[in-house]
Amino acid sequence: MGKSKILTLVLIAGLLITTLVFVGGCYTATEGEEGGGGFDWTIIIFIVLIFAVFYFLMIRPQRKRQKEHQQLMEELNRGDKVITAGGIYGVIESVSEDSVLIKVESGTMMRVAKGSVAIKREQ
Numbered sequence: 677m678g679k680s681k682i683l684t685l686v687l688i689a690g691l692l693i694t695t696l697v698f699v700g701g702c703y704t705a706t707e708g709e710e711g712g713g714g715f716d717w718t719i720i721i722f723i724v725l726i727f728a729v730f731y732f733l734m735i736r737p738q739r740k741r742q743k744e745h746q747q748l749m750e751e752l753n754r755g756d757k758v759i760t761a762g763g764i765y766g767v768i769e770s771v772s773e774d775s776v777l778i779k780v781e782s783g784t785m786m787r788v789a790k791g792s793v794a795i796k797r798e799q
Contacts, residue, residue, distance in 0.1 A: 683733055694725045749790055752776060757797040760788055765797070
């Protein structure tokens with residue numbers, strides 16, 4: 677089972693549990709039970725669980741990908757084989773502050789934004 681499927685199952689299970697907790701705290705008291713009027717912690721727990729799920733399934737992985745991409749941008753050197761976000765394969769000829777000059781297979785030189793380099797291919 678892939679990591680994304682496990683995360684999806686955890687998300688669904690978390691949402692079901694929080695929904696049950698939330699719905700369970702919304703019923704009215706019957707004659708034999710004490711009346712409401714107290715503070716209901718289920719809403720606070722529900723909100724905290726939602727934020728925790730968003731953090732661990734969306735925010736944290738995105739930050740990790742951003743750090744990896746930033747590290748890739750800093751390590752670009754002349755001669756590295758790269759693929760751009762547009763799917764162009766090339767070899768880096770020069771690196772400047774905000775752009776990269778790549779040479780494609782036909783010998784054509786292209787200047788692309790440094791951030792558009794998606795991955796570095798293996799030599």
